[in-house]
Amino acid sequence: MNAVSATDLLETSQRADAAQNLGPAQGTPNSDERVAGFAPLPSPAQVRGELAPSAALQYRVGRARQEIRAVLDGVDPRLLVIIGPCSIHDPQAGLDYAARLAAAAGRHRGELLVLMRTYFEKPRTTVGWKGLINDPALDGSHDMAAGLRAARRFLLEVGELGLPTATEFLEPISPQYLADLVAWGAVGARTTESQVHRQLVSGLSMPVGFKNGTDGGLQVAVDACGAAAAPQSFLGIDAGGRASMVQTRGNTDVHLILRGGAGGPNYSAGDIAAASERMGAAGLNPRVIVDASHANSGKSHIRQAEVINELAARLAAGEQGIAGLMAESFLVPGAQKLEVPAPDAARTGQDTPVLDGLVYGQSVTDACMGWDATESALETLAAAVRAGRAEA
Numbered sequence: 001m002n003a004v005s006a007t008d009l010l011e012t013s014q015r016a017d018a019a020q021n022l023g024p025a026q027g028t029p030n031s032d033e034r035v036a037g038f039a040p041l042p043s044p045a046q047v048r049g050e051l052a053p054s055a056a057l058q059y060r061v062g063r064a065r066q067e068i069r070a071v072l073d074g075v076d077p078r079l080l081v082i083i084g085p086c087s088i089h090d091p092q093a094g095l096d097y098a099a100r101l102a103a104a105a106g107r108h109r110g111e112l113l114v115l116m117r118t119y120f121e122k123p124r125t126t127v128g129w130k131g132l133i134n135d136p137a138l139d140g141s142h143d144m145a146a147g148l149r150a151a152r153r154f155l156l157e158v159g160e161l162g163l164p165t166a167t168e169f170l171e172p173i174s175p176q177y178l179a180d181l182v183a184w185g186a187v188g189a190r191t192t193e194s195q196v197h198r199q200l201v202s203g204l205s206m207p208v209g210f211k212n213g214t215d216g217g218l219q220v221a222v223d224a225c226g227a228a229a230a231p232q233s234f235l236g237i238d239a240g241g242r243a244s245m246v247q248t249r250g251n252t253d254v255h256l257i258l259r260g261g262a263g264g265p266n267y268s269a270g271d272i273a274a275a276s277e278r279m280g281a282a283g284l285n286p287r288v289i290v291d292a293s294h295a296n297s298g299k300s301h302i303r304q305a306e307v308i309n310e311l312a313a314r315l316a317a318g319e320q321g322i323a324g325l326m327a328e329s330f331l332v333p334g335a336q337k338l339e340v341p342a343p344d345a346a347r348t349g350q351d352t353p354v355l356d357g358l359v360y361g362q363s364v365t366d367a368c369m370g371w372d373a374t375e376s377a378l379e380t381l382a383a384a385v386r387a388g389r390a391e392a
């Protein structure tokens with residue numbers, strides 16, 4: 001074995017860091033031993049100032065949140081439909097999709113309150129591409145300042161089409177950059193049990209749904225709603241990007257999202273009644289959102305459309321308790337594989353145009369229904385809501 005000196009190792013890692021534009025780790029002795037470097041980001045206030053919403057859009061975001069609350073509380077008899085790509089990887093294709101969805105949402109506005117999934121942060125089971133904010137060039141270059149701006153720009157553009165936006169909050173810092181443009185939020189199955197995410201939700205301004213755990217466990221999500229509804233004090237950042245003690249008032253618009261689990265789907269009428277009862281017993285909103293994707297469809301986009309049809313038939317027959325549905329949909333059905341290079345490779349974000357090698361409008365994460373299936377799912381759901389009203 002060749003002897004490698006500590007100096008050699010240090011020089012090698014410094015060269016790699018320089019290639020990635022990382023500053024030196026700044027810790028005192030014995031700290032940051034595994035940190036390759038820190039790259040400062042613009043503050044949330046700076047990015048919000050550069051990409052500011054019009055007064056009309058600010059009004060629309062607030063108005064959409066009120067409408068979502070009314071649907072969740074059963075005051076507005078429409079069905080909430082949270083639909084769109086599993087992840088936004090190509091803003092241009094995302095906007096093409098948004099334009100089509102905005103038109104369809106307008107056609108069905110009497111029955112459906114349609115929000116677009118604008119998901120920029122992907123929780124991974126192990127490793128993989130973690131979304132547009134984390135790696136906007138999809139090549140391992142991790143230009144997060146560009147990613148935050150791209151996500152914010154996308155929210156502005158979708159908002160200007162008149163479509164309310166929905167996103168998963170994963171990193172506790174990113175909401176300061178984006179949340180003012182988001183009408184509805186989710187905490188995913190992998191983070192529902194996390195205290196950090198529950199605290200975060202307690203301070204978010206929009207309604208937020210917690211998913212049941214990946215094992216199918218409901219109690220973690222019921223507990224999450226209880227924790228997020230309460231005032232909390234925790235460590236966070238302010239708009240200037242300063243580390244801060246954050247004190248919240250609690251989010252009373254929290255609710256449950258059933259997404260199935262390791263034991264299979266959980267969208268039967270019995271599952272929904274049991275979940276509603278558990279939430280009601282805890283003093284929380286008993287009306288739930290059903291995710292037709294993920295473990296409720298075995299991640300099959302074909303099965304997802306069938307799940308929507310089953311749920312539509314039940315809504316048409318007058319079933320109560322379902323406030324909304326979530327579905328993953330994009331322009332082209334299915335998904336394609338994205339090969340992300342090894343994290344230690346030095347990249348610029350410009351020399352590998354990953355998008356050029358991908359199918360336009362097809363998911364690079366979970367499989368999505370294509371546009372035709374999406375349009376007919378929205379029609380089926382709108383008809384089901386009309387029939388359900390006649391039934392009641």
Ligand SMILES: O=C[C@H](O)[C@H](O)COP(=O)(O)O
Pocket residue numbers: 086122123124125126127128294365366
């Ligand atoms: O919704 C997306 C995925 O299901 C989630 O991010 C986990 O993905 P993974 O299991 O492929 O990492």
Ligand SMILES: C=C(OP(=O)(O)O)C(=O)O
Pocket residue numbers: 086119123168187188189190211259294
């Ligand atoms: C990651 C997601 O879902 P889940 O947390 O249910 O796996 C998602 O909706 O994108």
